[in-house]
Amino acid sequence: MRIHVQNPAGTSAFSFTRAQWDAAVKRHPDMRDLEVTIDNSDDGWSAALPVADIVLTWVDIVGAKLRGCDLSHAAPRLKLLSCNSAGVDRLAPFDWLPRDIALLNNSGIHADKAGEFGLMALLMLHNNMPAHIRSQHAQRWAPMHATTLKGRTLVIVGLGAIGGGVARLAKMLGMTIVGVRNGSAPHEYCDEVVSVSDIHKTLVRAEDLVLACPLTKDTRNLLSRERIALLPRGARVINIGRGQLWDQDAVCDALDSGHLQYAFTDVAWSEPVEEGHRLWATPGLILTPHIAADDRDRYNDITLDILFENIRAHAAGRPLPNQIDPVRGY
Amino acid sequence: MRIHVQNPAGTSAFSFTRAQWDAAVKRHPDMRDLEVTIDNSDDGWSAALPVADIVLTWVDIVGAKLRGCDLSHAAPRLKLLSCNSAGVDRLAPFDWLPRDIALLNNSGIHADKAGEFGLMALLMLHNNMPAHIRSQHAQRWAPMHATTLKGRTLVIVGLGAIGGGVARLAKMLGMTIVGVRNGSAPHEYCDEVVSVSDIHKTLVRAEDLVLACPLTKDTRNLLSRERIALLPRGARVINIGRGQLWDQDAVCDALDSGHLQYAFTDVAWSEPVEEGHRLWATPGLILTPHIAADDRDRYNDITLDILFENIRAHAAGRPLPNQIDPVRGY
CATH class of the missing domain: 3.40.50.720 (NAD(P)-binding Rossmann-like Domain)
Incomplete structure (x- = not known):
């Protein structure tokens, strides 16, 4: 051969x-x-x-x-x-x-690398790092106290290698994990798995949400503006899948309005993201250049x-x- | 009573x-x-x-x-x-x-909270977040790829609640943990424990170093300029103990010279850190306002x-x- x-x-x-x-x-x-x-x-x-x-x-x-x-x-x-x-x-x-x-x-x-990156993003958002990063830049000492991941509810959309890698580590730290996938077959590191057709029922209790599914015709705009509105006020969202999985503008709007507390994305609708794009500068949002998983x-x-x-x-x-x-x- | x-x-x-x-x-x-x-x-x-x-x-x-x-x-x-x-x-x-x-x-x-914060700091430095944060601020798409924590050698100085909390989580992620404490009694989550009197032998192989010990007359300036020089080129250092545990200026100098790759500190010689202090703006350094552990x-x-x-x-x-x-x- x-x-x-x-x-x-x-x-x-x-x-x-x-x-x-x-x-x-x-x-x-x-x-x-x-x-x-x-x-x-x-x-x-x-x-x-x-x-x-x-x-x-x-x-x-x-x-x-x-x-x-x-x-x-x-x-x-x-x-x-x-x-x-x-x-x-x-x-x-x-x-x-x-x-x-x-x-x-x-x-x-990507299982190990993206799993660690997803865990990092969860820890950064829980520890108010988007605010602390801005304060450091402004040279302003502004303590904000946080709590642990333990006991919080994390929804992970996509339970392939990347989503499964995040689930494994977040479970180790004591989070309650709800997986979303096609069908609802159980997953080793999830407390519960729900079908993507029932995602609206799950979003309402997502304190943290991670998007880690492939981009297909069915998953394009999966986290739409309407579904972002279903998330509880103060939720945190992380995208380590593909930019087109979510309504990127709606995420920025929800950060600006305070509906979302923080967000972290490693992906964008169009990459590289051009200078001047609102993704760079929306308060509460951390953007990295598609380096989560490799x-x-x-x-x-x-x-x-x-x-x-x-x-x-x-x-x-x-x-x-x-x-x-x-x-x-x- | x-x-x-x-x-x-x-x-x-x-x-x-x-x-x-x-x-x-x-x-x-x-x-x-x-x-x-x-x-x-x-x-x-x-x-x-x-x-x-x-x-x-x-x-x-x-x-x-x-x-x-x-x-x-x-x-x-x-x-x-x-x-x-x-x-x-x-x-x-x-x-x-x-x-x-x-x-x-x-x-x-502080065991759970500081343990998670220490793990976050390790993941952030490994994933080049100090560089990515600067790139985001400059609106510059600049991919840099990283690897996993697995297999890397982490030295933790102080094995009380905070150091032990970091050790527990870093061990879960597959790091090799060398603990430094008074005496050299074994520790549940350390692969090896060495006495603080032998710290110089341990620093030479520290890819990552976490300071998590109490501040006493014996630990003041524990990570001195001379000891920073013992760390391998490209090492990363994290301080979640007290500012006076290290020579803060020497840490900034070592970042400026490239001897250290990145550093993360939650503490400083004098808190709050005043505007204009080099801790705010040294490239490669992340500073948070003493919020790691509470x-x-x-x-x-x-x-x-x-x-x-x-x-x-x-x-x-x-x-x-x-x-x-x-x-x-x-």
């Missing part, structure tokens, strides 16, 4: 290296017969694609190079097309994808671990853990 | 109320025979002191009203003098304290729980868990 890894042109902190590949094969000796090519040039791509059984690359490269081309001709042997991101929403709709090619995402990559030191190692598990499942004829369902969109 | 609770003059968010007292007695029915007075006036104090067996109050009130007066005459029945703070350093030296009066602190009050909602409840445990021990002739040793100073 031949696998081709296409890195972005130029240099990237997240480009795969031969050393990372070798270390991964050492961890997974059953993968040692894979023939690998790693490249970041157009020539390398053109040479590898016709003979590759597996491609691992970035979602933007798939969008630019594969969507809209005749894959049966350009990549006749391709069986597994793996993206190194958890979200593949930018490739939707998936009508360009032949049925005999499995599109894989990288779900699972683990600087371990990203590529975990990516290869996840991919190898899918290659193993493919060889054995088992369902692929990371295969995208083109209809659901994740 | 008569107990007098002296609140500060005026109003305070932390003043004890009769309702809090009644709720505490309900939790501890063996305390129901205590006769309590609660006041915030000079008249109330003057009436209560001659007949009180126990006084619960603020460290500043003890300093202003009791230090330097003849206690055998002014408070002839006083046996337990309880301060509602964990640190009583402002009352040192303790030569004013008669031997037959036990001075109690409120150690234990739990807004549960402070007085926990204080009474701790005091009652000491009253119980006193009645039974057992050692008092919160008694200050005038020589050690904590």
Whole structure:
């Protein structure tokens, strides 16, 4: 089996290296017969694609190079097309994808890192850090006392790797966790799980709300202006999913009116956020540049671990853990 | 037994109320025979002191009203003098304290709240929040990726309630914890405990350092300029103890030179910190106004729980868990 890894042109902190590949094969000796090519040039791509059984690359490269081309001709042997991101929403709709090619995402990559980031955001909002950060900038000593997370009710929308990672840590600190997902199957770290169709009943008791679900046609504007109004006065909201999951302007309005106490977002409708946008300066809002989930030191190692598990499942004829369902969109 | 609770003059968010007292007695029915007075006036104090067996109050009130007066005459029945703070350093030296009066602190009050705050500070520094906060203020989208706490080495100086609270949570997240204390008795949440006399050997491997010990004549300037130089380049330091535990100027210098990556302090040499002080504006430093440890909602409840445990021990002739040793100073 031949696998081709296409890195972005130029240099990237997240480009795969031969050393990372070798270390991964050492961890997974059953993968040692894979023939690998790693490249970041157009020539390398053109040479590898016709003979590759597996491609691992970035979602933007798939969008630019594969969507809209005749894959049966350009990549006749391709069986597994793996993206190194958890979200593949930018490739939707998936009508360009032949049925005999499995599109894989990288779900699972973010559990530990995003879990810690989500916990940090919860702790920062509970400890009034948006106010303290402003006071520090104004050089004003203004004590405000807070309480612990213990016993507070946290609603987490999305119980995949990211939402599950947040749930695990928040549960450790003694929060009451209500999960929201498709269906209402129980979850190891949730005290309760409710179906997304009942989300309105859950929002009314959310002291803290975390959005951590994939962006699909069903989840776009999930936290609408009307649903923000359902949250109890003084609630805190955190978005570590996608900007389009919420009505960003309505969140800013709710902060300005005092309906929401604080908010934290790592994502925006349009990224990068341009200078002058109200997201930068709305009081009570912390904005970070889409860095919640990617683990600087371990990203590529975990990516290869996840991919190898899918290659193993493919060889054995088992369902692929990371295969995208083109209809659901994740 | 008569107990007098002296609140500060005026109003305070932390003043004890009769309702809090009644709720505490309900939790501890063996305390129901205590006769309590609660006041915030000079008249109330003057009436209560001659007949009180126990006084619960603020460290500043003890300093202003009791230090330097003849206690055998002014408070002839006083046996337990309880301060509602964990640190009583402002009352040192303790030569004013008669031997037959036990001075109690409120150690234990801060374990949960300060533990969460310490964990928040660790997560914020690991996730480059000092840089992201500056970027948000400058309206500049500047991604920087981070990694998890898991596997990193955290040195905690002081393993009382606050340091122990941080250790418990950081251990949950998979950090390797080295505790520093007087002696080197093992600690439930530390992988290793070293004596403060060997602190120099420990600092060289501290990726993160948390100061959480009491301020005494021995711990003043514990993290001196020379010891800061022992930390590995890029280390992160957090102070949730007292400002005088470290050389504050040397910390700012080490941030300016890049020797330290980031720092977080909730305390300062002199509080409130005046406008224009370099602590407000040193890049890489987050300063909060001494709010790490006090739990807004549960402070007085926990204080009474701790005091009652000491009253119980006193009645039974057992050692008092919160008694200050005038020589050690904590």
